Amino acid sequence: MFPDATVSEWNDWRWQSRNRIRTLEQIERAFALSDDERTAAWRHNGSLPLGITPYYASLMSFDDPSDALRRTHVPVGNEFIRSPGEADDPLGEDHDAAVPGLVHRYPDRVLFLSTGFCSTYCRYCTRSRMVGDPGGEYDFSRSQWETAFEYIQAHTEIRDVLISGGDPLTLSDDRLDYLLSRLRAIPHVEFIRIGTKVPVVMPMRITKSLVRILRKYHPLWMSIHFTHPDELTPEVMESCTRLADAGIPLGSQTVLLKGINDDVEIMKRLMHGLLRIRVKPYYLYQCDPITGSSHFRTPVEKGIEIIEGLRGHTTGYAVPTYVIDAPGGGGKIPLLPDYIAGRDGDDLLLRNFEGNTYRYRDPDSSYGARIPAQDR
Ligand SMILES: *Cc1c(COP(=O)(O)O)cnc(C)c1O
Numbered sequence: 001m002f003p004d005a006t007v008s009e010w011n012d013w014r015w016q017s018r019n020r021i022r023t024l025e026q027i028e029r030a031f032a033l034s035d036d037e038r039t040a041a042w043r044h045n046g047s048l049p050l051g052i053t054p055y056y057a058s059l060m061s062f063d064d065p066s067d068a069l070r071r072t073h074v075p076v077g078n079e080f081i082r083s084p085g086e087a088d089d090p091l092g093e094d095h096d097a098a099v100p101g102l103v104h105r106y107p108d109r110v111l112f113l114s115t116g117f118c119s120t121y122c123r124y125c126t127r128s129r130m131v132g133d134p135g136g137e138y139d140f141s142r143s144q145w146e147t148a149f150e151y152i153q154a155h156t157e158i159r160d161v162l163i164s165g166g167d168p169l170t171l172s173d174d175r176l177d178y179l180l181s182r183l184r185a186i187p188h189v190e191f192i193r194i195g196t197k198v199p200v201v202m203p204m205r206i207t208k209s210l211v212r213i214l215r216k217y218h219p220l221w222m223s224i225h226f227t228h229p230d231e232l233t234p235e236v237m238e239s240c241t242r243l244a245d246a247g248i249p250l251g252s253q254t255v256l257l258k259g260i261n262d263d264v265e266i267m268k269r270l271m272h273g274l275l276r277i278r279v280k281p282y283y284l285y286q287c288d289p290i291t292g293s294s295h296f297r298t299p300v301e302k303g304i305e306i307i308e309g310l311r312g313h314t315t316g317y318a319v320p321t322y323v324i325d326a327p328g329g330g331g332k333i334p335l336l337p338d339y340i341a342g343r344d345g346d347d348l349l350l351r352n353f354e355g356n357t358y359r360y361r362d363p364d365s366s367y368g369a370r371i372p373a374q375d376r
Helices: 013-018 024-030 035-043 068-073 142-154 173-184 208-217 234-245 264-276 300-310
Strands: 097-099 102-106 109-113 160-164 191-196 220-225 250-256 279-286 321-326 331-334 340-344 347-351 357-361
Touching (some): 097 142, 102 142, 142 173, 160 173, 173 208, 234 250, 250 264, 264 279, 264 300, 279 300, 300 321
Parallel strands (some): 160 191, 250 279
Antiparallel strands (some): 102 109, 340 347
16 A cells, blocks of 8 residues: 555654545555445545554455454444434533533543544544544644643542543654643642553554653553454554553553454453553443444443453453443443342352352341342
8 A cells, every 4th residue: 555655654653644544545545445335435524534544454454344443444334324322422521521621520530632633533433523623613722731730730639630532642742741741740630541542553653752751650551442352463562562661551441342342252362462461451341322333332231241251261350341331421330240149048149150159148138139120
């Protein structure tokens, strides 16, 4: 696709960002498109544009539209269908915005939307309403940042700031340095984390100079969006190694996606690969009901089945927490397989990972007693 690119250009994140696949013409050159994909790319307008870094596109199949990573980034016609329960802002983030770009939903922490830009646009994006639409309804200006700093400064209960977007690691080194220094200067902010997919889709962004900036602001944690074991390349291993060597604890966030990673074996391979590059699986998300995402969504049972297939069968560190981010702004609600088999007098009956029942003496309790469904 890029016959004239030199190796040093390919390994330069600014080159990757500049040469993102964005137009119908570029995507036609990168992939043998199906009619459905071509029509969808042609029809698309507004926020959540087409965007794929050349590096990330190189991990996708040229001619197979069912390829896992390709399906997460190349639009299809189903994206234009609104299904029952779907909305542009299902999590009610706009409603919970304390000031523009700052979501204050939980008592002690805030979500800081630092930019509307991403190096790649996942078709199931939670913030599809606002990303990649410069000049659109959502403005990520410098003055908006200042208003957010003032809010955090004035709210001493905020001890945790999650910087997300868009993707914060697409900001320049200088802007990131500024953002982190302003947050670090607020005495009650104990914990800062960055939510990003950059180490996976543009691993060359994790330069030595970036890492030198990040490590000034410890304790700094990072949540990285991983989807599939095909992403675990030598380049990604290198990016995560640099971050981990700088003392940044790494966690993963994965969205459960139909036909892409909704399989115990695929998920196990991903989680094992993450542990090998020092990333702790953090959350597995039920796919948010954003408009046009029904082709990505599995039944909730599938998520439970995957957790059940991991817990006990492999390293405990490899098991993420499966959550539904509740529509309407309820926050993340964890879901677990039911390991309680019932109660027999003073004994709580527990089911283990192999399906065998065990007794645990738990007197003076009714925990586990079956409650008829109609009385719940
Ligand atoms: C996910 C999220 C957080 C962080 O939640 P944790 O469970 O602490 O990772 C904070 N604010 C908002 C609005 C979120 O969606």
